[in-house]
Amino acid sequence: MTTEATGPSGLPAAELRVLRQDEWDMWYDTLIRAFGGVAESAEERELWRELTLCERSLGVWDDGVCVGTAGAFDFRLTVPGGASAPAAGVTMVGVSATHRRRGVLTSLMRRQLDDVRAWGRPLAVLTASEPEIYGRFGYAAATFGLHAEIDTARVRLSVPAGAEDVRLRYAAPAEALEACEAVYARTVPGRAGMLARRPGWERVWLLDPEGEREGASALQCVLAERDGEVTGYARFRVKPEWTDSGHDGQVRLQDLAAVDPVSEAALWRFLFGIDLTSSLKVRGRPMDEAWQHLVSDIRRCRLRVRDSLHVRLVDVGAALAARTYQAPVDVVLDVEDAFCPWNSGRLRLSGDAKGAVCEPTTDAADLALSVRELGAAYLGGVSLLSLAGAGLVRELRQGALAEAAVGFGSPAAPWLPHGF
Template structure:
């Protein structure tokens, strides 16, 4: 397979197309990416980690002579989909074009080659996080998850915790020393929520990446582990930014991530975060939209909740992708799909499924719903309603009742991407 992907196009310059990255080219390739994102040098710790995680045979570059002028990569991920299956997905990453070579179609050529490769690898999904959301819609990607943020006034907001919270023991631990223990907790949660990523070797280092240059005056990363009967049932990783005002201490707790196996452990960790000495604010940047702390607080308004886009999904193989997940109610609909960038997806597909499984096959039957591959990507993980997309004019119902049937079936547990890539 590698020789097929590294044939004639892999020795061409910008006139010939993207080619697979060689290991001795990584520094120049990554330097192009850093420059595209502003040119601020990264710490040695960051650079070493991303080099170690780079999958060279899945990374592409465009070259103008000796200069790399465009980059793109694809991590080998397994993404949880509704029903709990871990589906192969290409994690599109490290996409950049040199400012000197803009408006020449380089990004389109990179996306064309990459999606062709993903299809050849047999991966039905491509996913990404977007630095600039308008870029990726024309290639069939759509926002499929949201992330909840908050700036909580912990001097005014209190928590009402469930029974059993006081039975959870908390202790400080070095984030690196307890990495394996925390990863075991995370791994148990991955199948329970669509959008989560099964972390392969090396990826456990991403949540504890802690370059001093990005702390913004806050402490090094700290970790508290939750235990019950000698077993780890959760953890929280965070930083503390000390501040003082005329009235005294006014520090901020900046939450990196928190995970727990049951409601009592979750509540114990959140109560700890609310009560850190010399602080009066808790900053939350990426949590599930339905995160439980919202239903424990005394005053939601003083939490200043915000939403922003999270994971973008692109169905590379419509039939395989729709058959890989389950549906929370029985569904039998014919979808007429538009997909100009990946025309092999265009046409009619009969989706039949229920909570136990699904099939999705080509059909010549009359369509019940018509939509583009972007709408399918938005709705795929269950976080965006097909009915809402229809109200926006993005989905059209051709058989009465089909929209309600499909909307209910596609729903389920709110999806969430726990970290970027």
């Protein structure tokens, strides 16, 4: 199907249509230029070519030249309760600087959300280069990542009992890939926001172009083992540095996962103690990760928080019914959704830890809110009570807000383990 992307008065409208395989290079070059024009390695470019779903990607074409891009991966997203829900992973969105303020992005978002609905996906998710852009289309930050730069020369890390029984060993990243992916897969149901990796995605973690290391080593991998079974892994780089006072190297963590607390703690202790280093840099870790309670001085960990996964409910009823609720809820929601009007109206959500139903109703509303607030609260990391304090959720029945806020919560902080 071909549609027209809106053009300004007096200018012809561009053509918006599904990407063809033989157009990928021009389409991807447009995306790269929109993000600054720095070329990727040949290996990375080829991997993204293979992972791109052309049938779920859109391009805007003006006189045969690609001027806008948008794609979608097909993911399974862990939701509160441990189940996984189908979600469109919105990605590779860019507009040529020559075609700004012509409605190209709005046209792409309009067509894409219509397509996501037609595919039967109740959720669309993305990581935002500029968060304020996507709020216009109903997306809201639902998970956050913890960044830290830990002064390991001064900060001590205690470990729980049993960590001494964990065996650690170096392994070549490619050779350990299968074991690492098995560990990752076991962790996916444990946190809302995690993505079940599709075939091919495991190769992303082996990309290691020398030009992007910023002086650090090639990728290294250490495995944690208990009773002969791999129970965790850490992949990282080391950047050597020397001053007049001696070594000042930095460990840069790429990713870490473990199936039990003692394996996780043993891996963190290893990272804290690598020879000739005095700092550990981590990015995008879970907000409630346990290492924060094991360090001797949290102030010297230089913590920062950044938004991560942005969630958009494409089918509000189906999305709310796909998750469970940590306390019983029975609430009528008056939902406003200007960009996807099929969601607007009143819905009764009834659910608990075993399941939920969400259906249209004519009953009086208990809470009034937009689809953005539902997206923010969906994974349990943003409280409806906090959103109400910002004036974004209105309580229409006394007590309904507290009931819903508790029910929507999640025991573990939701977390997106990697971008896309």
